[in-house]
Amino acid sequence: MSQIANTPVNDLLSGLDAEQRQAAETLRGPLCILAGAGTGKTRAITHRIAHGVHSGIYNPTSVLALTFTTRAASEMRTRLRQLGAAGVQARTFHAAALRQLQYFWPQAVGGALPNLVEHKAPIIAEAARRLRISSDRAMVRDLAAEVEWAKVSMHSPESYAKIVESREMPNGLAPVSMARIFQTYEELKDDRNVIDFEDVLLLTSAILEEDEKVAASVRAQYRHFVVDEYQDVSPLQQRLLDLWLGSRDELCVVGDASQTIYSFTGAKPDYLLNFATRFPQAKVVKLVRDYRSTPEIVSLANKVLATRRIETSVPDRFVTWPEPLELIAQRDHGPSPEFFEGTDDENEAEEVAQRIKQLINQGQDISEIAVLYRTNGQSQAFEQALTAHSIAYVMRGAERFFSRREVKEGMLALRAALGVSAQEENVSQLVRDVLSSHGYSANAPSGGTGAVRQRWESLSALVRLADELVAGKAAQGEQCTLHDIVRELEERAAIQHAPTLDGVTLASFHAAKGLEWDVVFLAGLSDGLVPITYAKDQAGYDEERRLLYVGITRARVRLYLSWSLARTPGGRAHRFPSRFLDGIKSAGQVSSRPQSPVKRREQKLTPAVCGTCGSFLTSAKERKLKRCASCPAAYDEALFESLRAWRSEVAKANSIPAFVIFTDATLMSIAEHRPTSEQALGKISGVGRSKLERYGQAVLELLAEHSG
Structure with missing residues (x-):
């Protein structure tokens, strides 16, 4: 048993902060951990599990920790092993369900389980x-x-x-x-x-619902559950979790509603947000100390979420999304986030590549740099720019590492060497010798990127992984063998836990979830991309805002945010920076560039005050109404109802949501100010030129009719 396994409980928890320790010491009953980005949630829950095992409250084999990626599950298993809780099962929902389905199918259904596609x-x-x-x-x-x-x-x-x-x-x-x-x-x-994979969850749920013996067997096996990234749970996953739990409440969930970015896949943050309602006796612990990012980056992340809200379709009712966790930075200060714009997509990519080259020349580890964007289609410009500067890159979300031909060939070669190798004193050199016949060399091939470069990078990753295993064994006073390396590779291949590759990471915001780098470039931050054009309602805009928040919080030390004014060189400069950047550029440095011919959207902001009591207006709704929510309305309620009825008819006729025409707040403002001309109507917040052209005359006629 490792030295950590014999460590007293107090020593085991001594490295946790006050909130993490509070979570780790809550071993029974329902527990909800609201954990902001970079606040050490994995550390908190692994120490909680290890504490339960060491104190004898948990049998390690009766604990099931659920995650959403094989990478996260592998990391959790590694940490639990290091903490002396090796018997705990840490799996994805699908992996846990598939294992149970394979075991119980013959007795519950009979015959062989259908093949999984x-x-x-x-x-x-x-x-x-x-x-x-x-x-x-x-x-x-x-x-x-x-x-x-x-x-x-x-x-x-x-x-x-x-x-x-x-x-x-x-x-x-x-x-x-x-x-x-x-x-x-x-x-x-x-x-x-x-x-398919969804069938795995559906069939497992069906067997648990219909076969009492199977359900009893599973519930006898697993008594304590931990669910990471609980804001991303789908109705189907929640159904399966409920069946695993039965009537018990030994459940710990960890999540952050501010990182809900998978609603389009069916994920629902409602289960996290309503956890305390479902379990009134639940303890809720908030982790807000950010250990990942500098205060400058944390401040920017907090500002991006500060105005987030969701508008419901219920008339006269605005619901504020639960207050986001305001992160508190724990690291030393670093450089301010930097904002810059390109004249077009190629120019923006070139600007990014030049900055990356400068950072590498200054000693920055290339594998600690990432370029993130909204859609995978944006990657091409950055691939070309990095290649032109002979900068290696790795595409995340492309072909799986262990599915690459060179990786399969390398693993076969190492497996074959097990039968002929008699000398393993220097296993690191042995791995190099075996892989050298498949394209590995100590130095990278010249010529930038491409198939040859990718092959070398893949094989180099296998070599680095072997070196890490050798060093890890040596630190424990053990000798690493080729058998150990082959076994580790096979285990990683089974769960698709790829090693770290050398190169700048190119990834979408979604693919970057759960990862972090020293340096992050958030590129293509133009309206139409962030938020994406098909975000058509307030809920869609808010999810896009959360997506930007996730991107920002991937950075530890340096953060760059950029956009371009046109799509192609020489094209019309019709783009604007993302609306989510309005009012936050002051938190960073704006690179000096020639003045854009496009009129800038951002304006100097002055605090808005209530026209009734003179208090500062803090919400978007209050600023639209130009008064506090608690101050009496100055508008005619009958006129407001008439405006709403008109809006409802127009929305129905055009098959669009009512708030797309005008929000309730805008209608209240119209009813309050009673504009008599298009010029006056256009000055009301929420109207705008396009809406004025489309609906202005009808609104003015309704106002005139009501006044008459």
Whole structure:
């Protein structure tokens, strides 16, 4: 047993801060940990589990820790091993469910479990062809995403057909066609006797619901549950979790509503937000001390969330999203975030590449630099710019590391060497010798990136992993063998836990969730990309704001935020910086560039005050109304109701949400100020030129009619 395993409990918890320790010492009953970005949530929950094991309250084999990525599960298992709690199961929802399904299927259903298909695309494409619906690769991906949403939201093809009209379909597809694709997809799977990843959760849930013996067996095995990233739980995952729990309440959940960025996949933060309602006796602990980022970066992250809210469709009712956790930086001060703009996408990518090259020349580790963007389609410009400067890069979210041909060949070669190698005193050199015949060399190949460079980088990652294992064993007074290295690689391949590659990381905001770097470039921050154009309501805008927040909080020391004014060189400069950057650029440095010919959106802001009591106005709604929410309304309520009725008719006629026309706050302001001309109406917050042109005359006529 390791030295840590024999460590007294007090020593085990001594390195935790007050809030982390409070969470770690709460071992029984429901516990909700609200953990902001970089606040050490993994440290808190692994020490909590280890504390429970060391104190004898937990049997390690009766604890199930659930995460959302294989990487997070692997990291949790490693930490638990180091803390002397090696028997604890740390798995993704799908991995835990699949293991149970494979074990219980023969006795609950009989026969062999159907084969699991990793990718829906081929079957989705065939379903579309059978229905004579043309589709390209991108559309097939969107169709697969819609099917996944339906299944994690627990819709069968029959129930989905009843609600599909309310969904926005991929590529303008008719709702009835999407419902038929879903139905045909399920039929094709049945014909081929295969299941997908969502079926793993659905079938496991069904067996637990229908077979009391199986449910009792699982509940006897697992008595304590920990769920990380609880804000990303889907209805289907929550259903399975409830079945695992039964009537018990030994549940610890960890999450942050401010990092909810997967609503489009069916994830719902409601389970996290309503946890204390479901379990009134639950203890709630907030982790707000940020150990990851400098105070400058933390301050910027806090400001981005400061004005976040969600507007409901219920008339006269505005609901504020739960107050975001305000992070408190624990690191020393660093450089201020830097903002800069490019004339076009190529110019912006070139600016990013030049700054990266300068940082590398100053000694910055290349693997600690990341360029993040909203959509994968934005990567090309950065790939070209980095290649032009001979800067290696790694695409995250592309082909899986262990699926690469050179990695498979390298692992086969190392496995083959087990039978012929008799000398293992220098196992690191042995790994180098074996992989050298497959393209590895001590020095990187010249010529920048490309297939040759990727092959070398993949093999170099295997070598570095071997060196790390050797060093780790040596630190414990043990000798590492080639068997140890091959076993580690096979275990990592099984759970897709890729090693760190040398190169600048290129990734979307979504793919960067859960990761961190010393230096982060947030690129392409233009309206239309952040927020994305298909964010059409307040909830969509708020999710985009949270996505930017996640991007900001990936940075430890240096943060760069950039945008471009045009898409192509010489193109019309019609873009603006993201609306989410309004009012926060003062938190950083703006690079000096020639004055843009485009009129800037940001203006010098002065504090708004209530016209009734003179108090400062703090919310967007109050600023629109130009008065405090508690001060009496000065508008005619009958006029306001008339405006709302008109808005409802227009919204229904155009099949759009009512608030897209005007929000309630804007209608209140119109009713209060009673403008008599288009010029006066245009000055009211929330109207704008396009809405004035579209609805201005109708509003003025309604106002005149009401006045008459």
